[in-house]
Amino acid sequence: MTELVHTRADLAKARATLTGTVGVVMTMGALHSGHETLLRAARERADHVLVTVFVNPLQFGPNEDFDRYPRTLEADLEVCRRAGADLVFAPSVAEMYPDGQPRVRLDPGPLGGELEGASRPGFFHGVLTVVLKLLQLTQPDLAFFGEKDYQQLTLVRRMARDLDVPVEVVGVPTVREPDGLALSSRNRYLSEPERAAALSLSAALRAGARAADEGLDTTAVLTAAHTAFDAGTPGARLDYLVLTDPELEPGPLSGPARLVIAAWVGATRLIDNAAIRLAPRP
Ligand SMILES: Nc1ncnc2c1ncn2[C@@H]1O[C@H](COP(=O)(O)OP(=O)(O)OP(=O)(O)O)[C@@H](O)[C@H]1O
């Protein structure tokens, strides 16, 4: 049975009945098969699965889609039931932030201002603040995050390490449509032509990975990725396409690396990334 709670008091009561290990999957709702894969990964690793559904105003900029973000709790509960979740915590904004906007927020450090953070100022302050609050409220042994939001996963891992948060952060590989598009709640904003244009992101990643597999250097890998992006159905506008270290740290690249991309498709901003294996530097 999947229990739904909306308040911290009810969460605390329900959490106290869960014996054994607890895995948490934090979401903003509008659940899709990507989320379901996270839930199933949690089901495999932990005795109990706790899902949070909260559209966190703190991580949205003033001109972003907080108001129109899809809110589909009934359908989300069905996904949670199907995946065998024990407990769903779906608080209101007032329940999470009873004193209004918190004055104390987590500082994500230098990486928080790069890539997603450069385009979405304050985004990772908002994400890490709510993630830490949700960890405190749910007290999990394990927390599952998707690789689709690779910088978020990296920063949550770093926060747990740097601040000695007693949780194991587990990354789950990106779930894709058969044509390569990474599943994302924001895909439901896309019109048919926009969806075709959105394939430019995964096409760029595949081309970059192929070039790396052929032993090409970092410049050629990036060129291949850019060329594939530009060759896609018109309509996607690149924000960034960056080849970086797997920890998103600066420095020379050799061996394992990560290709990360963000682009606007109409009014929708999409992100994606892929593991790349570069030839070792001579
Ligand atoms: N395609 C996917 N594969 C694996 N994990 C995913 C996928 N999409 C989302 N997740 C993960 O699910 C968790 C909750 O994400 P969220 O609710 O923001 O969904 P989303 O699809 O990323 O939404 P949005 O479109 O708003 O970015 C995050 O850890 C996220 O990385």
Ligand SMILES: CC(C)(CO)[C@@H](O)C(=O)[O-]
């Ligand atoms: C981790 C998260 C639930 C925090 O609001 C959100 O950023 C998301 O859904 O990836």
Ligand code: BAL
């Ligand atoms: N999917 C990560 C949360 C966000 O984009 O707001």
